[in-house]
Amino acid sequence: EVQLVESGGGLVQPGGSLRLSCAASGFTFSSYWMSWFRQAPEKGLEWVANINLDDTEKYYVDSVRGRFTISRDNAKNSLYLQMNSLRTEDTAVYYCARKRPTYIDYWGQGILVTVSS
């Protein structure tokens, strides 16, 4: 059974940093691109970042480029999102997801990140 479990969320002040982790199991992690998405309170889904199989290609939505970094450790079956210079508008539930060429087939349960003073 495919499982994606996020951790590392919480409350952080504007300008602060947070690192999200996603533990993957039930599939060969190194064989799949992975993604991060987010969903602000009472809002829709937004793509945040993609990463390729060996951590050499990374893509970001414009609003986080230069502040967020996606990475992975295939030996640990883990995906990460380093979030720096956080803003109040980054407040959201963040989802780790397994990417197929044209869709997402599995999502984690999500982790809440709140940016507030």
Place this chain on the structure above:
Amino acid sequence: QSALTQPASVSGSPGQSITISCTGTSSDVGGYNSVSWYQQHPGKAPKLMIYEVTNRPSGVSNRFSGSKSGNTASLTISGLQAEDESDYYCSLYRSGSTPVVFGGGTKLTVL
């Protein structure tokens, strides 16, 4: 403002059929066969219901079907059940700097 346009809400009675539309342009929905649909119950993760316009993943009820005509994709749910009450999002994968875009979501109410 979302890149893809969905109705904010739809409703139907148990046993009926409903259709949720997802409208874009010839540069996105009309130009790609990469539309997918996700079901999201409150406080839960999204669940893939349809991928590449018409394909249904293993385990998803055959009451769910997808289609596309021109710049509009559609999700049809037949034989509505109470458990279908949820939010539904369409999504499109495309080339470019933002490879994934979503509709604003549609709240389905089963009366």
